[in-house]
Amino acid sequence: MGDTGSSADYQNSALDEFRVNWQRELQVQNEPAREQPNEVDEQQQSPLGLNDIEAQARAESLYRTAVDLEQRGKVYDALAYYRKATQIVPDIEFRFYEQQKLNYDANKKYHNLPNDFGKQLDLNHTDAKEDIDVDLIDGLYDKFQRDVACVDIYGGKMLLNSRDTSVISTSHNMHISDLPPEIMMNILRWVVSSQLDMHSLEQFAAVCKGCYIYGRDEELWRLACSKVWGHNVGTLEGLEDGLSYGSWRDMFIRRERVLFSGCYISKTTYLRMGENSFQDQFYRPLQLVEYYRYIRFLPDGKVLMMTSADEPAQGVNKLKQLYTSRPDVLRGRYRLFGNIVTLILQKSQSRPAFAQRHRRGSIMPGDEEANNTQYVIELRILNNSKRQFGQLAWTKYTLVQRRNKIESSSEFDLTAAKYPPLWFSPVKSYHLDADAPLA
C-alpha cells in the first residue's frame, strides 16, 4: 500500500512539474500573440514578430481597399491593390475570408444575405441585430446621414455613381452627384412642380441613401402643405383639428385633403317613364337613364366639374384641358376645412376674353357680374377600401342666383339615389410636364 502510495506521489509530482513547465512554455509562445489586436491572429498559434503584425495589418487594409474598388467596378485599380497585398502576405485572400466568416457568424441575421457591398456597410454600422429594426424605423434619415458622411465610400458626395468612370474614358464626365445640394433641391422643386407630384418625390427618395435625405427635405413638404391648405395650413401642432404631426410630410400624408392625380366620379341611374306607344295602349316603355358626375381638383385651388352621359373612359378626357373652357365644364375654386371640401362653381362664361382676364388671382370669377349663377357644394372627405381620401360624400348643395342685385338661394335635396358619393379614380394622362417649380 505504502509503496504504491509513494509511487503515486512521485507520479503526481512529476506530472505537476511537467504541467508547470508546459504552461510556462505556452505562456512564452502566446506572449507576442497577445499584443495583436486582431482575433484572427490570436487564433494562429505560431508567434509573430511585431513587423509581421504590421505587415499583415497593412496587407489587410490594402486588400480591403481592393475589394471596395472592385465592387465599385474599378477592376484595374483594384488589381494593383490586390497585387500589393499578396506581395506582403501571400495567403491574404484566405485570411481575409476566414475573418469575414467570423464576422458573419457573429451576425447570423445577415448570414443568408448576398455578400453585397451595401450589406457589408450595414454590418459595420450596426452591432446588435435586435436594435436594427427599431433603429431604422426611428431614424433612417439620421442613419443615412451618418452613412453618407463616410468619406471612404462617398468621398464627400451624397450619391454614388453607378457607372465605372475608368472604363468610359472621355476626358470629362459629370455625374449628378457633382451638383451642390441647393441645385439638387431646385431640381426637386421642379420634379414636385406646382402640380404637387409627391409620388415622384417619394420614388426619388427610394433611389438611394443620399436621395432619401434630399427627398425628406422639410421645406419641400412644407411648401406642398401650404399649397394644399393655403391659409389654413396651420402648424405641425395642428391647433385647429387637435391633431399633431411629426413632420410636414406626415401632415401631407395624414391630414384630410383631396387627391390630384385623377378624378372623382359618381354614377347616377334613374328610371324614366316613356311615352305611351301609339299602337299599343298598354305598352309603357321604361327608360333607364345613366349619367356621370366628374370632379377634378387642381393643386392651385381650382376645380372642374362636369355632368355627362359619357362613360368614364371618355369623360375624364374632357377635364384634361385646364385653360380652354368648354361649355359643359363648370369651373371654380375649392377650399379645405377639416374633412370638408367646399366648392364654389360658376356657370361657364360665354365670353372667353372675360375668363382670360380673370384667370389669375380672382377668388370668385365674375363677381362683378350683375346676373350670375353659382353652385356651392360641400363634400365630406372619406377613405374607401382602395385608398385614403378616395371618396367624397355630399353634405350640401346650394344654388345661388343673383338677378338684378337680388340674391336667391335654393338647396338641392341630397337623396342618396340622385347624389351618390364620388369615388376617386387615378388618371394617368392628367400628368403634365412641370410648368412651374414648387414655390
Add this chain to the structure above:
Amino acid sequence: MAVIKLLTSDNVIIETEMDLIMCSGTIKGMLESCSGDDEIVPLPKVRSAILTKILQWAQFHRYEFADTTAEEEAENVCGVISPWDSDFINVDMSTLVELIEVANFLNIQRLLQLACKTAANMIAGKTSEDMRKILNIKNDLTFSEEAVMRKESK
C-alpha cells in the same frame, strides 16, 4: 461693339461680344468691379465646349434679356419649353449636369432653370429603378432599409 476675351479651363481663349455675355451675373459683376479694358477673364471652372454652347444659347435669346426684371425672369421660366430650347437642351446626362453647374457658376438664371426643369422632367413620373438608370445612381440601400422605406411610404 466691345469685345471680351474669356479664358476657359482647357486654356482656350474665346472672344465674344460684351452684351452677349452680360446674361451671366457673375461676369457682369466681375467686369463692374475691375475697370481695365482688353483684359482676359479667366473661367477656371468652364470648359470651352460648354462655354461655346452657352454662348450659342445666349445668342438665340439675345434680345430677350434686355430690360427684364427679376420677377419677369421668374415668369419666363414657367410654361412650356420652346422648341428651340428643348432642342438645345437635348443632350446626354453628363452634359446636362455640366450645363447646370456652369449656369449656376456663371449665374445665368434662365439657363439654370431651363436645365433643372429638363432634368426634373426626365425623372418625374418614373419609378426608383428607372431613376437610377437615368441618373446613373448606385443603389446603396440594404434590404432591411428598403423594407422600412416601403413601410414608411404606405
